[in-house]
Amino acid sequence: MTGSVTDNIYLPKLAVLERVVDEIAEVKTFYWHFEDAEEQRKFKQFLPGQFAQVSLFGVGEFPASLPPSPTESETFFTVKQVGSCTAALHALKPGDQFAVRGPYGNGFPMEDYHGKNLVFVAGGIGLIPLRSCIIYALRHREKYQKIQVYYGAKSPKDLMYLPNLREWEQGAGVEFFLTVDRAGPEWPGHVGVVGSLFKKPGVQIPVDNTMAFVCGPPIMFRFVIKDLQALGFADGQIVSTLERYMKCGVGKCGHCCIGVAYVCVDGPVFTYEQIKKLGEDI
């Protein structure tokens, strides 16, 4: 990752938007590629859990998770419209240019997890950063023991990556549990917060030799951590990926500092044990 003297770490490379897919309200998936094939090849070396800086010229730059697994052929971002930069991205049409630099961050150390059970717990758009890791693990299925995915959304309308969810439901080497916070009578599935799935009859969470990946809104995060700890998970077995508005992505601008860590270079992936030692609220 060490840049040579001539490398300009702040210079994004031009990218072209291929197509846009609606996920849920205000959330879309943007398929894109770099104009330069060599850039595209280099970028594709990214690790699950890394992120990129997306430039919308004239508006600004923002950090975005990389939901695709490097094993997939396409590169894309899934972005919720929350501010001016994301609004500018949402306004782009296929064929439009924007710019990207990256990948940045530590990513999930997927090789350290070999031979372990993987439990993914995602709330809402928290599935975006975990998707990469899930797809990657399933692609290297023989390297891991049990793989479970727990996914909670607000309502049936708020379920994203539907094609993936269907695959996982059909048991492609993964045990998949789905819940929504609220639903009408037409919803056949489970209703309740994502932590309530752990107590559902027939659900068996492996604890020994397991890594749990948690990503979601702060309140969901707090409760799921408690649930996992109650099940016997040690803090070092719980992994999350943190979010900050990085202005540089390379440990210079200072915006993503939490306690002693720069989320952009030391993270965004941290174990809960590390998170507790940061010395500041996340």
Place this chain on the structure above:
Amino acid sequence: MKARIVARADVLKIVDRLRQDHEVVAPFCGRGRDTFFDTVTDENRDRIQIHLPNPYYPPKRYVIPHIEHLFEVRKTHSDLEIQPTYAAPKRALFGIRSCDVAGIWHLDRFYLGRDFRDIYYEKRRQNLFLVNVVCTDPARDIDDMCFCVCADTGPAARDHFDLQLMDLGEGEFMAVAGTPAGEAMFMEPIVRKATSAHVEKRRAILTEVRKHFKTTTSWFPATVRYVSQGNILDKTWEEIGNRCLECGGCTYVCPACTCFTVTDRRVGPNEIERVRIWDACALDGFTRMAGGHNPRKAVHDRRNRRFFRKLAHYFIQRELSVACMGCGRCAAVCHGDVGMPSVVEMIRRATAETDKLAPQNP
């Protein structure tokens, strides 16, 4: 390092020599306490000050400007074109104080160290020649707020300058080179060899000058230990935070603060430029994310962020350099009196109190 002697009357000839192939920046006096760095011209050359209170606006802007252009994006027909904009004039900083020399060294560690090198910083830094002037005049050089003696950066920098000048009195200056570029200045006919009497005099002056520092923060290293070990009570952090007015002034005058924000500006009908601008962790919006969520809400969270960043051992280890040079600027500009010396003092007092309350061993 070989010491040389330059006559007082010849000191500004070093500026003249540097001006042949550098833009030379030197300190000047405005009215009252107002002092500032400015580009030397034929007109102002004779008004350059050797002894003066250190300007509040730190010389770090010559390595990381207040507003730095990163690149321009031009739209031609339907295509975008990105063009990086580098500005790295050959520049000499004449009269930079020892604390600020240490500040630039810290910025070097920060922007050029670790995995990612900052090319904008690097280009400016490579073309920068530093002429350090040692603070020897207690009346004019040393402020009530100065505490470089405690931060171990002054009054005489030990390294990281190209050339160091020190007023020995009686019309003589000692010149020491820190780099080959500085050494090359000794080719000038104005320098002659120093004697051991000169070296002795230098030592005597420095010993005397050290006695004139009023701000006593000898607790500085101990504070680093307390902060790093997490031994500071929330109450103390809150007290410090409550006195912060969130003006961000301390970070702007700090020779070692590094944070910036990045923004795009429209500069023509089909052109935008991306710039980075100094930013301050004390400001409300510093950690605010899109959608409004701000993980650092309370002012003491933000306030303490700065001191934590500067005093935690983890960061010192990371940059191999403490992010406080003891220049005292933050203490001078802070309306709430929570500059670094006060913070160290507040931590010292609170720690003394807790020590008193701690159960005694039988």
